Amino acid sequence: MKIIIGYRMSGYDNNSYMTGSCDKLFPELKSVPKCDACGYRTDYRYTNKDFKLSRKTLDVSSTYDGVTIVSLKFKEFCIRYGYSNLEFIALPKSPDFFQFHINGNILPFAASTKEDLCKWCNQYESIVGPSMITDNIKEPLPDGFYQSDLWFASRNEKSPVMVISPVTKDRMTREGFKNMCLNKIEVEI
Ligand SMILES: [Zn+2]
Secondary structure, eight states: OEEEEEEEEEEEEOSOOSSBOSSOBOTTOTTSOBOTTTOOBSOTTOOOTTOOOSOOSOSEEEOTTSOEEEEHHHHHHHHHTTOOSEEEEEOTTSTTEEEEEEOSOEEOEEEEEEEEEOTTTOOEEEEEEEEEOOTTOOSOOOSSEEEEEEEEEEGGGOEEEEEEOHHHHHHHHHHTOOSEEEEEEEEEO
């Protein structure tokens, strides 16, 4: 029998960039930590205080460079339910929206392809094709937000896969959040 143990959660593109494109960081952002050898970012949680969100109709969305942005409504929902491992970073030029991170709650993932390891920063240039390693999971994840141990995508765009429990997904649905990508994760028991 197959059961749903959780859902991969991601937001649609919000037509915005936090630090620049896949290949080239905004030249004015001189303080973004990056590797001296490969040149790609080493801090994928960097906050650009001048960030402006272009598409403001989504409660959960993603910049082209892989940063999750959430609405005030989403933040208030998380606080009301007491999800304590979440960070909401204020964006002065996009009031009522926040850069969103999950802390801890790490799940093991595999990648279908890893390419070009930089020996200097120990990051792959490209790491794609995420799949959750579910061998030891026999029941749905407890209520909450989780993230993959590997960070996926290429060059300057890497981010962890976000996963929510079925209970959390039901709460979000009742709250009326729309336009989120939720893909179920099933295991055979
Ligand atoms: Zn490097």
